[in-house]
Amino acid sequence: MIIFYEPRLEELWFKQALLADPETMAYNHAWGGTIAFPRERWEAWYGYWVAQPEDKRFYRYLREGDAGDFVGEAAYHWDEESGRYLADVIVHARYRKKGYGRQGLKLLCRAAKERGVSVLYDNMAVDNPALPLFLQEGFCEEERTDELIWLKKQLTD
Numbered sequence: 001m002i003i004f005y006e007p008r009l010e011e012l013w014f015k016q017a018l019l020a021d022p023e024t025m026a027y028n029h030a031w032g033g034t035i036a037f038p039r040e041r042w043e044a045w046y047g048y049w050v051a052q053p054e055d056k057r058f059y060r061y062l063r064e065g066d067a068g069d070f071v072g073e074a075a076y077h078w079d080e081e082s083g084r085y086l087a088d089v090i091v092h093a094r095y096r097k098k099g100y101g102r103q104g105l106k107l108l109c110r111a112a113k114e115r116g117v118s119v120l121y122d123n124m125a126v127d128n129p130a131l132p133l134f135l136q137e138g139f140c141e142e143e144r145t146d147e148l149i150w151l152k153k154q155l156t157d
Helices: 009-020 024-031 039-051 100-114 131-136
Strands: 002-005 057-064 070-079 084-091 119-125 140-144 148-154
Touching (some): 009 039, 009 070, 039 057, 084 100, 100 131, 119 131, 131 148
Antiparallel strands (some): 070 084
């Protein structure tokens, strides 16, 4: 069973490792693949995303039970440019194909709804292997280009 876990500042080593892993971040090839997350950025990032989310951001690790391994992350945030709440679920490559992404996405949708978000979106590359999962979990394709798909889920049901 996957649970949400609010990481402490010193536990951002997992986020750093997650974003630096080429296999995990292969889905992100359209936007550059891996993402640098050096230790000097941790404190400011933590303050913005975890300590003071201002009802515009939500961030948690995905963890195997109360004392298990961190397996991924789930987040949403208000995107000023698109005027939408955008979802983000990443499962570390070594934990994929175990249902953790589905559990994380369900937890994220529930958390967003509980915090007053009525519609959640995601934008992903057209070849992102997570697309079927999002569609199975009630996201609908709203818009598509040759490179990008916008997905939308009503959280009011």
